[in-house]
Amino acid sequence: MYVIYHQDHWHTWIPLAEFGYNNAEHSSTKQSPFLTIYGRNASFNLIHLSEDTTSGKLSSKLQSAKQVVKEGLDSAIRQFKKYAYRNSTIPPYFQPGDKICVNL
Template sequence: GHDSPLAGHPGQEKTLKCVKQDFHWSVMTQLIKDYVSYCQQCSRNKNTHHKKFGLLKPLPIPSGPCICISMDFITQLPLSNSFDSILVIVDRFSKMAVFIPTMPSITSLDLAHLFIKNIFSKHCLPSSIISRDLSTAYHPETHGQTERVNQILEQYLQMYVSYHQDDWNTWLPMAEFAYNKSDHSSTKESPFFTVYERDPQFDSVHITQDTPSGKLSKKSNQYRKMSRENLKLP
């Protein structure tokens, strides 16, 4: 659906794709486009965005997930369970994002612990990390993908947090899932699909025979090649 916290009020095309996974009817496309166009929550909380200007020397495209990531902080949020900031980490290949509640006063050691707990333990150590301090002046595209994710996350929280805005940290797991299940404009696939090679499922689990490892490896390489080609498009 469009309004569900698991969806996060996506745009027309993303909502249509989400609904098509489970339903179909004759005037479905127009009805969904009209519904999203007149969504009051979206009208109040979403801004228009233009495409950023390209780099003279764009960063090289990673060959796979978890090779290069970008990091940024969203700060000065209302206190929520003692947190007032969010550490946003984005994988440059898959566009998979991780949202971690924290505080701007954390030390380098605290940041390292967060990184080990949330990134290293699940995805190993990336070859390179892009942070705001390392981004080139007047070339925000070196860090632009994380800033765009920040905007999407802030819009999501505005949709669902309480009137007092003191519960945003409880919404971060849902926001992370909603973002990662939505198609990305660069890869043409969702971050979830790029990493796991399937869309998230909500129906009953069906146990099937294992796919032969050779076919699985070939399929994985095809998906990664497709993602790299899509990332090269203007």
């Protein structure tokens, strides 16, 4: 993280911070948001596009990116459930007529 005492040039750093965030791998999807949306990682030199930008190859890349995102999100959900329910217990089942103790 970059912090400067005189915070008068922050507007010049926002595009770079946004680019870095969108090009970084995220823990839940296991890929960058840019890869998820466009089917390829962002290039620092935006003038030169890769040669394999034909629609068929792009469609294939997007389908595989979608699958990777789905698997990453499923993994994140499983991990969340594991930690969320680690101390939970099965609630008791009462039938009509059962005696219970209530603390007030």
